[in-house]
Amino acid sequence: MTSTKVTSTTPAAPPRQAAPRLGPGGWLRWAWRQLTSMRTALVLLFLLAIASVPGSVLPQEGIDPAAVSQYHTAHPSLAPILNRLSLFSVFAAPWFAAIYLLLFLSLAGCVLPRTFRLVGQARQQPPRAPRRLTRLPMSASYQTALPPEQALAGAGSLLGGKRFRLRTGEGWVSAEKGYLREVGNLIFHIALLALLASVGIGGVFGYKANRLLVAGQSFADTPTALDVFRPGRLVSPSDLAPFSVGLQHFSASYVRSGPTVDEPITFNAALRYTAAPGQPARSYDLQVNHPLVVDGVSVYLIGHGYAPEFTVTDGKGNVVFRGAVPFIPVEQSGLTSEGVIKVPDATPTQLGFAGVFLPSAQAQGGRLVSVFPAALRPEVSLITYGGNLGLNSGASQSVYSLDLSGMHQLPVAPRPLAIGQSMTLPNGAGKITYTGYRQWISLAITYDPGQLPALISGVLALAGLILSFMVRRRRVFVRAAPGPDGSTLVEVGGLARSDAAGGFETEFAELARDLRTAQDGTAIAPPVSAEPGAADAADAADAADAADAADAEAAEAAEAEAAEAESESESDGADLAPAEPDRAELDTAASDSAESDTAGLDPEPVSAGPVGAGPVSSDHDQSLGVRDGE
């Protein structure tokens, strides 16, 4: 028995996947298989991560165009090269889209076929009972006075009562439980597809926008009012939710002493908004991570700063500018901020000012710095320019920088101004007065219709994953045959198909005991099978294979073989004939997951461990997860 058995199982690696034919169809299939392979998905995922790095290192056109133009000025030779490589708009770059789409395709191409396979597995019937149940990892036998048919019927109803899925045959009952594992797996896969689809939906129908809002101002959600507007592919300006938001008041509080001095404690933005024109105005207290949600659109508070107010009188005595100018913080501990004032309609010459705003001005080592982020002593210092601002040319210009190519600095000593103080400009150019300050907030407006579906699918995917890890599939086989003394010999065998959360031994022992007591049986001591040894291990492995045979696409073939085996004489010893196809399968599984702990998966897996322990069941766990469509 042993010799024939071993030779029949060792021709171990019949590679089922033929090398690709070199015809165009073959190449296409090969390319598709490469694209949908997990290796490619991993590489793409890694590439995606690397590709996002420049997006956080370099200034981005979509987020901060002013910083991009500053970068151009600072690196005149490098910037055009980076620009040509789309490195200033990474997330809109063609190569970024290529990576994303390939990853999408790769994942979808992997998950979709697997989903269909899992549906098949979840609907599968238990396999036929192996011939010798005593060779299974767990077995028990007893004698009963009941005739075999009744013993089997009783066993079937007992197992059915425990919600096993049943299959019966001539002299045997096989039962399987734990299909929830497959259901969990299925949920995970479908949810993963839904997650991908949700992300896609968000990209096509969603939009993102930014707006800087000075206290006292309001804006409507329409493209002209948005500083940055990034619509999805199918979003038109008319699709924007027609709400209006006004900032009444903004307050921030900071730690005043101790090791975390200058750290912000709270931010509160008192908003007044209307959901649509003509609707009543409502108030909302906007805080960080507590967005205002209107019409499914979320408005987040993402930044704040100061907007000093100025009045500019030109050389003719006309007031040509009066308003608050947002300055951008250049450091966080004192919120020192920089900004520019452009006065294009001043006469006799256009005026420009580059300013620094110091919320808590204090002289330190001959320099004026801001020592605290709150406006305790708000001062502003200005450099004055005259000439041509370049605004009348029509070329786009950032409101945060001056184009100095047509300007010259006016000879006026920069001196810090306190609120209410003025600076008279030389050559009769006029006068600028610093009249006060306001605060501004910056808002991120996002509409992502895929967000909720993505959340739901994410949770479902996790639940499915947990389910598939927690539930194990286990099989119980019962055979009943007339015994030598007129009584009936009942054999019970058990097999857990996965090593997830052990404990099947106990369950099996209880089941076997229940069966025996229900049928008034007398226990028989288990025969030699409890003894570990190469031959028995081989049989056990084969038993496991046989049990799994029905799983494979080759299930029918295997069953045909099994039927043949049954019709053969008992003496052939290799009682679990349909080993071949499964052996092949096991081996592909081994090569598929070479890096995992697959101690038992070398060409002679059978000799590796004790009966029913790790190798057999864990191999099968692998093959359960790994089996490929080929």
Add this chain to the structure above:
Amino acid sequence: MSCSARLPAVTAAAAAMLALAGCGGGAIGADTPASSGQSFVGSAYNSTVFRAGGRPAAPDISGTTLAGQHLSLSAYRGSVVILNFWGSWCSPCRAEAPDLTALAANYSARGVRFLGVDIRDDPVSADAFVKSFRVPYPSLNDPSDELALAFRGTVPPAAIPSTLVIDRRGRIAARILGSVSYDSLRVLITQVTRG
């Protein structure tokens, strides 16, 4: 390696990466505000023209002009109206202002009315703009874009500047995104005045 071998692990890794990536922009004040006031179209010329049969009706907007008078668009019904959305801070608006002023001077006598909508501006700067360019027509003050919003569902002024040509029956005949030139707008005015 089979596609399915380590799917859950890969998914978990992907989720972790995305979560990490999502952490980046969370802190308030950590990044500069995403604002540059550049929602105008530079030199790109982008116009939409409707045939007489398919013109959407313009909403009846009304408000206070920079000079402090109440004005509504419907008061101009019966005339071809050039509605120009602008701001004194916007470079292309300043570039097109002389052409608009010249057109207004030449076509007012032929019954074409001009009306401005001053967007996201302070009244002092807007007045200075009007004086600099000697703009002869009134402008409604729209600091919070409410008037622009009213055009939602038609052809909204999706950029600054935007110019709408409204026919005698109060329907939008054309929209130009970006700076207009004397000749481009003159052609449209002639078309709409005839039809």
